Amino acid sequence: MTEFNIIEKYFNIKQNKRPDVVLGIGDDAAILECPPGQQLLLTTDTLVENTHFFSYTDPYTIGYRSLAVNLSDLAAMGATPAWALLSLVLSEFNDDWLTNFSAGFFNLLKQYQMNLIGGNLAKGPLSITVQVAGFVSKHQALVRHGAKVGDYIFVTGKIGEAHAELINHQSFLTITPRIKEGIALRTIAHSCIDISDGLLADLTHILEASHVGAHIQLEKIPVSAELSWEAAITGGEDYELCFTVPENKINLINFDCTCIGRIEAKSGLRIFNHEKLISIEKQGWQHFC
């Protein structure tokens, strides 16, 4: 199999071509139309074998997840996904692996009416880099630096589910990117982030970017039954959203989520277990400690 044959067989598959894709896979770059009045969102994320997944991880899950972690970043900005590029480094040609990887990737891509518009294939130790593009109306993108004193702090879903899976050395959950929730928050939330580094680390990013502090109530955080609270809120790879909403807009939230605390003027993050202030050491996922 040559590079071109692999792209043709596994990645240049029939897609429902989006009208904004003038020219997709097959030239030196894709040609695209940006909708007027919208802002473009661009992000990228990489999965590396033995760092983000194991050699025995189901390739369908790897394909799905390589796109899902990127969509989670778009979700955190309130964006509607549009296009993806896929850079695949493969150690060898393996028909079965590529068939399943491709199925996982394209199944998620189709759920959001996205198009794969380009990419790259190279030989080397297995890793997958995906870039995604999405759109949001001007001034409606959700950012980390917008939290205001008095905002209530919310999270979607349960915290620590992915971490529980990692500890048990199982394959990953196929996470659901919170695209729908991000879009719903566009005119409601003051700030938003996805919980990829752990709740405490990511909430701290919001606080630092917004120059505010917060308190949270440990017992209110919805955690996976298998985990201690500490493990749940410091473990990474969750991909739920953490966001802040002013009091007068809380009634506009139209999806399930949990209020876990409130933004305060005093810097720093104070964690209460019922009425008691506690301290937690580990602050989330770090590659190069």
Add this chain to the structure above:
Amino acid sequence: MTEFNIIEKYFNIKQNKRPDVVLGIGDDAAILECPPGQQLLLTTDTLVENTHFFSYTDPYTIGYRSLAVNLSDLAAMGATPAWALLSLVLSEFNDDWLTNFSAGFFNLLKQYQMNLIGGNLAKGPLSITVQVAGFVSKHQALVRHGAKVGDYIFVTGKIGEAHAELINHQSFLTITPRIKEGIALRTIAHSCIDISDGLLADLTHILEASHVGAHIQLEKIPVSAELSWEAAITGGEDYELCFTVPENKINLINFDCTCIGRIEAKSGLRIFNHEKLISIEKQGWQHFC
């Protein structure tokens, strides 16, 4: 050094912020403004240790080249570069390596008034994936599928210089992406490609995409003095442009380039050495043969 510290120290350096960058590095995605009336071009390319460079290759050159190969793709489309994302997989923290890599990357970035708007850092076997975005006015992008019977075939620069370097196991030349030439060709060329897989392979991409054939004159091809013609035109990694121009627009070309042949109706590529039709076996760079 944590992931955040590395990004802060080596990659979130002071840039002349482009007015189209609403929000750059530091959130879940970059927020960008696309200029009205322009089409967006997106592409990505990966360099992998032991495949595209060696462990002893100067990190400045790796940083420069990881962006340059992507700019070459934008050049082949006639695009003006705007933004880049950088996904870096590092086996370990190395201050000296990162300092030099970053210098090579940003020096080239600045030459084109581009901004680094985001990226990703992960632990694993060394590889670098860069994505670039550029713009071109509607209907002016250069494509592979536009070659017409009677077009003259041109190349920029000398063919096979990069291949000569590879054979000699030296570090790479710091290639100059042909951005200026690509932009100049917007209203002149019928088709264009960058020579990353070797002249014969890449010209064949144009012929197949355009449903035409061609003849070229081997003795007219400007090759590196160190190389045989065969090695020069089948070796990859050149990053010169190969393009086709109709007879009535040849006088509009305002930069150095060499005419090497002509597009014909009969499919296939015929190579002449002076008057003699010859055959050449190897058709360029393939990762998974």
